Amino acid sequence: MSLTRFEDDQVPDEEAPFLPSQEVPPDSNPIRTPLPTAQICILLTAWLADSILSHSISPYLNQLVRELPEVGGDARKVGYYTGIIVRLTFLIERDLHQTTRQTSIRYAADAATSLQWNRLSDHVGRKPILLSSLVGTTLSILLFGLSRSFWALALSRCLHGAMRGYSGVIKSMIAELTDETNVARGFSMPPVAWSLGYVIGPLIGGGLSRPQDRWPHIFSHPFWADYPYFLPCLVAATFTCLSFVITALYLEETINLRPSKKLQHARRNSDTPQEEASDSADLNEPEKPPPLRSVLTKPVVVTLINYAMLAFLEAVVMSYIPLVWSTPVEYGGLGLSPASIGLWLSLYGGMGGFFQLSFFSHFVSRFGSRRVFVFSIASCAVIYAIFPFENLAVVAGGGPNMAVWMLIILQLASLCIFDMGYCTMNMYVSSAAPNKRSLGAIYGLSHLVNSVLSVVGPGADLLFAFSLTHNILGGKLAYVVLLGVVGVTLGFSTQLPKNTWARREE
DSSP: OOOOOOOTTOOOOTTSOSSOOOOOOTTOOOOOOOOOHHHHHHHHHHHHHHHHHHHHTTTTHHHHHHTSTTTTTOHHHHHHHHHHHHHHHHHHOOOTTOSSOOOTHHHHHHHHHHHHHHHHHHHHOHHHHHHHHHHHHHHHHHHHHTOOSHHHHHHHHHHHHHHOOHHHHHHHHHHHHOOTTTHHHHHTSHHHHHHHHHHHHHHHHHHHSSHHHHOTTTSOSHHHHHSTTHHHHHHHHHHHHHHHHHHHHHOOOOSOOSOOHHHHHHHHHOSSHHHHHHHHHHTTOOOOOOOHHHHOOHHHHHHHHHHHHHHHHHHHHHHHHHHHHHSOGGGTSOOOOHHHHHHHHHHHHHHHHHHIIIIIHHHHHHHOHHHHHHHHHHHHHHHHHHHHHHHHHHHHHTSSOHHHHHHHHHHHHHHHHHHHHHHHHHHHHHHHOSSGGGHHHHHHHHHHHHHHHHHHGGGHHHHHHHHHHHTGGGGTHHHHHHHHHHHHHHHHHTTSOBTBOOOOOO
């Protein structure tokens, strides 16, 4: 992917990106570059492995915590200790398509690590960071299975989060492997891998925990009685190790870290610094990562603002769905059981990846990037507006009924549309980068902004409780305020170009 060249009488726009435009006019029919499917699938093995690892602990986490010495089997303490473990994990890293989000601590620590990982990838390459992260996450899940105290569990999850530095790296590599004709399809693929892990992970965790109870003849060694949850951790780690091997053998680096042999020869034979500089310009010397401050151009800032608003709205949605659905009917909720909520969210997890892969790139080609982003934000308004109608349907029907189920399906379908906003923002981020070697920093910044705003998002639970406690607008003040936030976000979206950022030359 070459840089845009300027003629002698042209003056570059300091705020415009140096990467070729990602713009694809919706009314055009460009010849599509074949998607580098093999390389992207290799990247997605890492995403799939991490999704399996992340979701495999959920079926047995509460039972594991109940058996800890600190808990002593007291069921009343399980939620407290489990919440700390989950939040400590969220403290370090934030999952793009995590469908069971918890509150803020994990997001806060993610802001302290994600930028460093992605910035480092601009200097040492994407592949070394990806491989290092796979090693770290493998060790973290093995330590989790061998932990016999509360703090050992918590520290192992923190290690997982701290070493999971490849989320932004994978997005940077997808941006570098695609161009303006196939970038939308490239970014529609990661949600599929994450959703597949959302299905496989719980099966591993639920089916292989406490194997000495299920298959006593095979797992008769005392080790399995002392560490009853190590087997699912070992199987999950196997997927990560497999991803490491595939990545190490077959993944190609996407950034040029060394000058070409031709350029090195020209340097050795150059007589003056001026001649060396001229040779460097002509022989395509590898770009150097720019200083972080120079990355904050207008396109980057506008993109990050919209990314932040998207992250806030999503954090609120994913916090409100289990909150409102589990709240008693007399207090404005649906009174659903945890099992019912989990079933519906699992359905959403399967729907989401399929929807992105099947429709996202077509929507971008037909309507343009900004319109797709606006659609996704508008769908968030639908999600908020449905909550009070669900409660009314439950009250009118004397309990859950077909009308409630239809409203829930509409809500989850709107959530699938809302998820397109993230794929769209990834396209805007890649097209706003000043040059290729700044992609890691840009995605690190987007991840940081995403995490910081996600810290604030679950705080909207307090607004929900305040609305109910003081019966403001019939307990619906929270929904009115959030609809106002949607309107503000739609206002910010007008600053985005129609089809991602394009170079403006004078």
